[in-house]
Amino acid sequence: MLRLAMTTDAETFDRVRGPLADRGIAVDHVQAKERALRVSGGGDHETGGGGVGGDADGEFSGFDAGFVYPSRLMEGAVVDTRLSVPWVNDQEAVLTSRNKAGVLAALDDAGLPTPRTTMVSNPVDEAVVTEAVEPLSYPVVVKPNSATRGVGVATATDLDSLLGVVDYLNLVHDYRATGDKSYLIQEFLPDARDYRAMVVDGAYAGAVERALPADAVAAGRWKHNVHRGAEATGVDLPDRARELAERTAETLGIDYLGVDLLAADGRLVVNETNARPTVDAATKYEPGFYDRLAALIERTAATG
Template sequence: MLRLAMTTDAETFERVRGPLADRGIAIDHVQAKERALRVSGGREREGPSDADDEFDGFDAGFVYPSRLMEGVVVDARLSVPWVNDREAVLTSRNKAGVLAALDAAGIPTPRTTLVSNPVDEAVVTEAVAPFSYPVVVKPNSATRGVGVATATDLDSLLGVVDYLNLVHDYRATGDKSYLIQEFLPDARDYRAMVVDGAYVGAVERELPPDAVEEGRWKHNVHRGAAATGVDLPDRARELAERTAEALGIDYLGVDLLETDGRLVVNETNARPTVDAATKYKPDFYDRLAGLIERTAAGE
């Protein structure tokens, strides 16, 4: 039986464990953060350092750890190929890089400008000039909607930027860039899943009516939105597949926004949460198992 290492023990781990076991793939959790990790043995010897039992016997890894520093150590200990490796995670995490690559490939995206701190107010003012308010302001590397805000005029935009400047002032902050992006009102929010180049299902993420009435607009599941399985039209499926192909990522969540007949790719996620199997196509787990097997075989 093929053995797969997974560095998350949250929803995805619990949902995929049984279906993949039925297809000959055993999953075990490898803790990659909030722990102590041995880096070296501390003595002279020939060959690799003493093995850690918890890292032994794996044939492949699922998705590279989210914390890249710890990930390097875990990667060295496991010494296996990943379905989504470090490069895939880094590619998807860079929102501006993703949008630039997709735009170059002729894939529709929201109008977006990257601002690299530190800059003065004149640069921000010039950057936002081509946009109509409100605009979306978001950190370039954050996930789950963290730090994303709207600005309704120049003063409110500069207020958001002041906050980002405070955060970016800390030397340990790696990515000091943020995006100014057009706001698409009343857009329907979809997460399409692509496995090994093929669309395998999607969910629509919606806030409850009371949240919408309160003025909330971010459809992140971690912020209270519900994910409902949907059957996307061909043009949306093709857009998701083209996105995965353009980025060269085999297992990818593609976030689509649709409003006024316009369909765009807003973001991608190389560490997408797997939802209930009923929300995907019947061959979802067959395709996923096949991708894992090919990864383990080095293909």
């Protein structure tokens, strides 16, 4: 049986274990964060002193592939070395998808529809922010370039509120250790329907619509992230949306991808992508979802 290392033990891990085991793939958890990882054993390799010796209990041994590269890249580099396996979505794929501005720029260059967006790279004067927002109409969305799960995403209804949000970003970016000092100013699509389409090995494999409860919407909330209380319901997307999701994955060169689509006023745009997408219940995807996923894992393992 093929053995797959998964560095998450959240919902996806629990959901995929059974279906993949039925297809000859054993899934085991490898903890990549919130722990101590032996980096070097101090051995003298030139005199036969040996390597790290940090896998005495076989924690990283016997795997054929990984799914997907760890979310924390620093820890991921150590785990990647210890496992020494090919990944379904390697470090490059995760980095590509995590850069929201880079994704939107690549898709726009390929002629795919995206929201009107400007990236701001701090530090800049207020005049630069003022000029950046001029092509857009208020309200606008302000979001960190590389955060996930809707963290730090806000709307601004006028220039003063926009500059107020930027003030908080400036405080964060002023800290020297902050790696990503960029953020996006993006057009706001009110009442947009929010979809997460899954693409596996180049083909559409199902989708969910994410929606907040009616009382949350009535209270003024608008971010339809599952981690913030939205419910994901399986939907049958039209061909137009399916093709857009597939073209997005092809443009980015990522085999396993969650594509976030917004539909409003006749427009359908790619808002973001996720190379570490949460897998929902199998009933919310196409019948061949796990067959396709298993085939991708097997093909990945064969490259190792």
